[in-house]
Amino acid sequence: MGTYDEAGNVNFAPITWLSVTWDTDHYMLVISMFGTKKTKRNAAKTKQLSANLVSTNMLYLMDYFGSNSGNNGAKDKLTYDYSNGEVLHVPTLDLSKWVYECEVKTIVQTGDSDTFFCDIKNVQIDRDIDITDGIDLTVFDPVVYSGQYHSIGKNLGKIGDYLKKD
Secondary structure: OEEEOOOOOEEEOOOOEEEEEEOOOOEEEEEEEEOOOHHHHHHHHHOEEEEEOOEHHHHHHHHHHHHOOHHHOOOOOOOOOEEEOOOOOOEEEOOOOEEEEEEEEEEEEEOOEEEEEEEEEEEEEOOOOOOEOEOOHHHHOEEEEOOOEEEOOOOOOOOOOOOOOO
């Protein structure tokens, strides 16, 4: 996730709990964050963030962001390129094949976690990813985190492919 602080400094942090929900007439991104992350504070203050989905080619960068806290200063020991969003004033990672530019609408606090419900204002998708017939995750090659990093294997089909047919 990418944010600017009030002084315009960029900060990225890997956030693993991301989902969608449906509002009255549009999808919203739902992002949950635990702890005292600088990115969490930035998003709460500026009400804007980018969700830069992570593919395996950029795992080294996400590992760097996750291993270094923005609370301890700028994450500038590793060179990386970022741009400003096309619609919102949010930093977007140039390496990311899929980026959401979001405006925070609601924050729900539960203990030390905050869940951000965000209106999606723009989506940037790499030209090599064809979404006309759905999303082929083997092409996107996302990183999945559940205590360790994982990648996705083969496509197993779609809903209804495994129904017993009489």
